[in-house]
Amino acid sequence: MSLHLGIDIGGTKSDAVLVDQDGRVLHRHVLPSGQGDDEVVAQALAAISLVCADAGIAVTEADSVGVGIPGSVLDGVVSHAQNLGITRLDLAGALADAWGVRPVVDNDVNAGAVGAWVAADGGLRSVAYLNLGTGLAAGLVLDGKVWRGARGAAGEIGHVSIDPHGPLGPDSLPGGLETYASGSGIALQAGGAPAAQVLSAADSDERAAAIREGLFYGVASAVRLLVLTLDVEEVLLGGGLTRMGEPLLEGARRVIRGWERQSSFLASVDLTARVRVLDPDIPVAAVGAAMRGAGRG
Numbered sequence: 001m002s003l004h005l006g007i008d009i010g011g012t013k014s015d016a017v018l019v020d021q022d023g024r025v026l027h028r029h030v031l032p033s034g035q036g037d038d039e040v041v042a043q044a045l046a047a048i049s050l051v052c053a054d055a056g057i058a059v060t061e062a063d064s065v066g067v068g069i070p071g072s073v074l075d076g077v078v079s080h081a082q083n084l085g086i087t088r089l090d091l092a093g094a095l096a097d098a099w100g101v102r103p104v105v106d107n108d109v110n111a112g113a114v115g116a117w118v119a120a121d122g123g124l125r126s127v128a129y130l131n132l133g134t135g136l137a138a139g140l141v142l143d144g145k146v147w148r149g150a151r152g153a154a155g156e157i158g159h160v161s162i163d164p165h166g167p168l169g170p171d172s173l174p175g176g177l178e179t180y181a182s183g184s185g186i187a188l189q190a191g192g193a194p195a196a197q198v199l200s201a202a203d204s205d206e207r208a209a210a211i212r213e214g215l216f217y218g219v220a221s222a223v224r225l226l227v228l229t230l231d232v233e234e235v236l237l238g239g240g241l242t243r244m245g246e247p248l249l250e251g252a253r254r255v256i257r258g259w260e261r262q263s264s265f266l267a268s269v270d271l272t273a274r275v276r277v278l279d280p281d282i283p284v285a286a287v288g289a290a291m292r293g294a295g296r297g
Contacts, residue, residue: 028286065095067293129284134183
């Protein structure tokens with residue numbers, strides 16, 4: 001059995017795993033990520049060390065190591081990971097100095113796309129992973145390979161406006177997908193209230209109900225955009241907002257069915273059957289980082 005280490009370094013936590021060749025999680029540890037170059041590297045080393053201790057192996061005994069992290073990533077160098085306090089960091093080099101083995105480093109959404117693709121476990125060749133977390137972005141696996149685009153901006157659909165009269169985003173532009181369908185966007189619409197609080201009040205509060213309906217509209221619009229531009233087999237939903245579970249999926253599908261009643265073409269592409277929510281307890285970004293290290297995607 002081959003063993004692969006992976007770590008997802010997020011804005012608040014570093015999620016480290018050891019997986020087998022099929023992406024099944026064998027061991028896992030989560031630590032705070034820290035802020036700034038030194039803390040981020042130290043916490044990543046600590047999280048992987050705990051996983052290796054549980055497994056009774058050294059890092060060098062794993063078949064590969066992969067890392068997912070926000071920001072722009074080129075040849076293992078991370079730039080502009082603002083939520084981690086990183087301007088420019090040779091992350092692969094820093095970790096290689098400690099481990100004696102150089103990890104594969106990729107953007108966290110790309111890692112999440114690979115993890116979602118592996119977790120979907122349906123022999124799919126092309127998927128979009130729609131991450132509904134603090135922000136909103138899509139990771140793309142097309143014909144078995146991660147698609148980054150000409151300048152690495154593929155999947156940054158949070159900046160796409162779906163309503164010129166919609167709520168203003170942090171960039172002062174109206175109706176962006178991220179404003180409708182992310183934790184930060186929901187909080188912005190609600191005057192700073194956390195997304196979980198807003199959504200839990202939606203059955204009794206008119207303003208919260210309108211924001212929740214906007215979430216459904218945003219998710220449905222993102223699915224429509226991804227399927228109609230890329231014709232992916234499935235759009236896989238992940239991220240913190242998916243802990244809503246079936247109500248989120250059914251709300252988005254209700255919006256889609258409304259469009260399908262008006263458009264025979266949209267009905268023909270069967271959007272409702274091409275979207276599903278992943279198990280929120282699967283650490284898809286960490287698993288995807290491990291699989292990227294193993295050469296998947």
